[in-house]
Amino acid sequence: MPNQTFGRFGKFGRFGKFGIMRERLYRVDAIVLKRTDHGEADRLLTLLTPDRGKLRAIAKGVRKPTSRKGGHVELFTHCALMLAQGKTFDVVTQADTVDSFIDLRGNLDRVGYAYYIGELVDRFAEEGTESRTLFDLLLSTLKQLAEPALNPDLLARFFELRLLDLVGYRPQLFNCINCGNPVQPVENFFSTEAGGVLDPDCKQVLPQLRDVQPISVNALKVLRHLQSNEWTAVRSLRLTADVTSEVEKLLQSYIVYHLERNLKSVDFLRELKARAYAAKK
Numbered sequence: 001m002p003n004q005t006f007g008r009f010g011k012f013g014r015f016g017k018f019g020i021m022r023e024r025l026y027r028v029d030a031i032v033l034k035r036t037d038h039g040e041a042d043r044l045l046t047l048l049t050p051d052r053g054k055l056r057a058i059a060k061g062v063r064k065p066t067s068r069k070g071g072h073v074e075l076f077t078h079c080a081l082m083l084a085q086g087k088t089f090d091v092v093t094q095a096d097t098v099d100s101f102i103d104l105r106g107n108l109d110r111v112g113y114a115y116y117i118g119e120l121v122d123r124f125a126e127e128g129t130e131s132r133t134l135f136d137l138l139l140s141t142l143k144q145l146a147e148p149a150l151n152p153d154l155l156a157r158f159f160e161l162r163l164l165d166l167v168g169y170r171p172q173l174f175n176c177i178n179c180g181n182p183v184q185p186v187e188n189f190f191s192t193e194a195g196g197v198l199d200p201d202c203k204q205v206l207p208q209l210r211d212v213q214p215i216s217v218n219a220l221k222v223l224r225h226l227q228s229n230e231w232t233a234v235r236s237l238r239l240t241a242d243v244t245s246e247v248e249k250l251l252q253s254y255i256v257y258h259l260e261r262n263l264k265s266v267d268f269l270r271e272l273k274a275r276a277y278a279a280k281k
């Protein structure tokens with residue numbers, strides 16, 4: 001029987017008992033953010049881990065139908081992995097599923113949101129940095145996404161604001177980013193470049209700021225509510241289509257500005273929505 005604990009290379013790793021390289025084994029809790037084909041039967045995994053942040057590892061032979069590890073390292077799976085330090089990438093020697101979010105996988109629309117969220121984490125997470133809060137946020141968001149009675153757009157916006165907090169780009173929504181005065185319930189402006197709300201007076205005196213867009217009273221209310229409450233307190237929020245779209249566009253432009261490039265999965269999400277809309281007609 002193959003060795004379950006140490007994988008196909010056995011307990012001494014791929015270089016054997018007297019190999020030139022001593023492999024160090026370590027265990028991680030991980031969520032699979034991305035997987036790309038590598039070599040003939042391997043996959044390169046991008047993982048998010050609580051202690052080591054983003055981590056890339058090779059899962060050898062997992063594209064073979066006989067692979068025992070394959071099912072445990074699918075996209076978005078929460079898994080427990082044993083890794084061996086490698087030259088370029090660390091190598092998965094053992095994999096077990098903690099949660100495969102099976103209810104999420106059956107819903108193509110929700111999978112689209114999971115792709116988007118996974119890609120955001122991949123772009124913002126850092127390698128080798130403790131990321132427990134981000135890991136917990138991703139885990140709870142995937143769990144929520146699997147729930148049938150849920151507004152996934154609202155969850156995506158909530159996730160975006162939390163993510164922005166964690167990576168140091170929290171937008172300022174309560175006081176004017178220029179003068180610091182509390183923002184009044186009138187139509188204000190939002191500057192992606194300055195990172196928050198500008199009142200109408202300050203917008204006037206700062207014509208040099210690019211990327212300034214108007215923000216309605218209701219959209220600002222929703223953003224503040226999402227930014228300052230837990231998910232359980234915001235999940236039943238009902239939004240009009242106009243506010244939903246305004247909040248989405250504003251956060252998207254802010255995120256894209258900080259990523260300095262467009263997110264592939266945003267297009268994917270738009271495509272999915274267009275298809276869902278066409279199907280309803």
Ligand SMILES: [Zn+2]
Nearest residue numbers: 176179199202
């Ligand atoms: Zn001001």
